[in-house]
Amino acid sequence: NGTVVMHGENEIYSNIIDPPSVAAVIQAVRGQAALDAGLVLCGRRTAYVERADERFANAVAPYYRAVQVVDDLAQVEDEIIKMAVNVGTGAVQAMAAALQVPLQVVISGSHWVDAMNHGVHKGLALAALQDKLGISADETAVFGDYPNDLEMIKAATYSFAMANAHPVVAEAANFTAPSNLEHGVLQVLGAYLDGRTRL
Incomplete structure (x- = not known):
């Protein structure tokens, strides 16, 4: 979500969250058991989680190349660039409202709420x-x-807005790609790189 930019193995930009704000999010998420909330701390080295149950692990797997399960997120020693909260069905608005923390809180998917530095x-x-x-x-x-x-x-x-994009994204984008359920990004880029279409 814009908190770190890599070009190859070189870091171009990163935006680190201060430890008290990280602690505030951990505490807030722990208080939302009714929302089936699970937190991912996105560090510079890897992603960290406390939960290892199947539902949460399956939700996390598509988005993180490496995940480390730890006993206590509050004890993680890494610079945190983003925190992502996964919640049960229909709970994203409630989770976003529950994160009364000094950070920018955005809904990033039907089951995800992200927290990062403002701006x-x-x-x-x-x-x-x-x-x-x-x-x-x-x-x-x-x-x-x-x-x-x-x-x-x-x-x-x-x-490009994906064919299944949120309406505000579809309105803002100049073009439409097939749904992400149909690997739309790969379809568009493949057609361009193969010379079958022009951007």
């Missing part, structure tokens, strides 16, 4: 990458499906 978003991350690579909005393609993608969508001429 951080994917558009900021994209701008850092564009600057590093010396490319313009006219040389940039992005794909999004949820409102946390809006700033990124606005920073690229070739902005």
Whole structure:
């Protein structure tokens, strides 16, 4: 969500959350057992979780390449760049409201709420990458499906909303890609790289 940008193995940009704010989110999530809430601490080294049950593990697996299960998230020694809360069906609004913390709280999916420093978003991350690579909005393609993608969508001429995107993303994007359930990003990029279509 714009908290860290890598180019190959090199870090271009990161935005670290202060430890008291991390502790506040951990405490807030622990108080939401009724929402089936589980927290992922996204560190610079890896992602950390306390829960290891099947439902939560299956929810986390598609989004994190490496996950370390720990006994106590409050004891993690890493710089935290984002915190992601997974909740049960229909609970994202309640979870977002429950996170009364000094951070930016955004709904990032039908079961996910993210917390990060204020002013951080994917558009900021994209701008850092564009600057590093010396490319313009006219040389940039992005794909999004949820409102946390809006700033990124606005920073690229070739902005694609997935076919199953949130309505505000579909309205903001310049183009539409097939659903992410149909690997729409790969379809669009594959057609472009194979010369079957032009952006």
